Amino acid sequence: MISSLDAGRRWVWRQAVRTRTGRTCARDRSARVLALALGHVGVAFVLAALGPMWLLIAGPVVLGVPHLVADLRYLIVRNHRLTAAATIGIAAPLAAIAALHAMQLAGGRADALAEVGFGCAAIAIAIGLAAGRRAPVAVLAVGLAVPALAWPELALLALAHVHNVVAIGIWLWWSQHTVSRAHRLATISTIALATLVLAAAAGSPPADAAPIVSGLAPGLSDDAGWRLVVVYVFLQSVHYAIWLRLIPSAHGRPSTFRRSVAMLREDFGARGVVVVAVVSLAVPLAACVGDPRTARDVYLSFATFHGWLELAVIAYLAAGRRRA
Amino acid sequence: MARVLVILAVLSWSVPVLADVPSPEQEACMGKEVGDSCGGGECAMTKCSRARPGPDGKLETMEWDCVQCVPSTASSTGKGRIAIGVVAALVLLGGGVWFAYRKGIARPTA
Numbered sequence: 001m002i003s004s005l006d007a008g009r010r011w012v013w014r015q016a017v018r019t020r021t022g023r024t025c026a027r028d029r030s031a032r033v034l035a036l037a038l039g040h041v042g043v044a045f046v047l048a049a050l051g052p053m054w055l056l057i058a059g060p061v062v063l064g065v066p067h068l069v070a071d072l073r074y075l076i077v078r079n080h081r082l083t084a085a086a087t088i089g090i091a092a093p094l095a096a097i098a099a100l101h102a103m104q105l106a107g108g109r110a111d112a113l114a115e116v117g118f119g120c121a122a123i124a125i126a127i128g129l130a131a132g133r134r135a136p137v138a139v140l141a142v143g144l145a146v147p148a149l150a151w152p153e154l155a156l157l158a159l160a161h162v163h164n165v166v167a168i169g170i171w172l173w174w175s176q177h178t179v180s181r182a183h184r185l186a187t188i189s190t191i192a193l194a195t196l197v198l199a200a201a202a203g204s205p206p207a208d209a210a211p212i213v214s215g216l217a218p219g220l221s222d223d224a225g226w227r228l229v230v231v232y233v234f235l236q237s238v239h240y241a242i243w244l245r246l247i248p249s250a251h252g253r254p255s256t257f258r259r260s261v262a263m264l265r266e267d268f269g270a271r272g273v274v275v276v277a278v279v280s281l282a283v284p285l286a287a288c289v290g291d292p293r294t295a296r297d298v299y300l301s302f303a304t305f306h307g308w309l310e311l312a313v314i315a316y317l318a319a320g321r322r323r324a
Numbered sequence: 325m326a327r328v329l330v331i332l333a334v335l336s337w338s339v340p341v342l343a344d345v346p347s348p349e350q351e352a353c354m355g356k357e358v359g360d361s362c363g364g365g366e367c368a369m370t371k372c373s374r375a376r377p378g379p380d381g382k383l384e385t386m387e388w389d390c391v392q393c394v395p396s397t398a399s400s401t402g403k404g405r406i407a408i409g410v411v412a413a414l415v416l417l418g419g420g421v422w423f424a425y426r427k428g429i430a431r432p433t434a
Binding site for chain 1: 404411424427
């Protein structure tokens, strides 16, 4: 299976290097990442334009768990600046968020204030355990935490939308030494332009979009809410591409599938790889066998913690920076 | 006769009082909040109503918001929900400890 995938990969590269662009991509990592980025943004744009409702469900169901694994891999496992104590310190409040969502799925009530409280606690612990210039980051965190705790429902809605953009920010930060400024600028400009075009071109919402519009864009008119939903779907797909393709590409050389599996085993252990494979397949399988919307909702409910994880690790890394 | 009148008077007075007595569903949720478990269901904000004779003798129905026990659509009870929550928390916390352990910094001391 893996050998076949690698054979296919070799064939694609052989075809690619016949072109000038392909040869440039083969020898220049920055150009390769740009090509990958433009390709993925293009696919996300087309899918978001043609079938946003479909993408809204298929995206999290198919790519949700793998992107979560990439999230954990690059934020925790390969993040050597994150200490073991910080890992456990951040995980504790996030575990409470997972518990809240699990209980909600089992028929309990949503508690936005508790979730925001635990999320802020994770960020506070991360800043507290960082060794560097903590004060400015702490001030900024408090400045954001106060309104978030005052309006927790609004804060969670904002997090859902901002979360997709956070991935872009993380990629920009982490790729500054491997991807040229011009290529990063071209990527960001393309994403911004595609977002504007989608927002402008989105028509009226389909009949079955009402729950999604009211969930992701409460208080807006149907048309304005639908525009926001389409933008959300597009940026969600872009953020999957960033975690699954762009961040790994910015981290190292192009790798064979065999080498990728070996590296995954290195990062998560043999049993960890089995768990990753089982859970990655379980969600799409559940969507095929049962109700895809339910599979998506269950996945999103459990995955909510990773939005806070990203903020906490960003805060930790920012607070851990020392004076030059 | 007087005794009969007294009994009738007591009964006629007690009917509206009985109407103010919380129903078993309301009683099950006394001191609880919406979403808390109650016997075989969960407390939910619903409409309670009662009918009383108005000034013209006709029945007037009053409605108000009240918390009462409704059969849970989800099969899990409060304890079941807590158990599910604890499992989810342990999975995530266990993952955090495992990652910390794999980082090789926080190795458990035997």
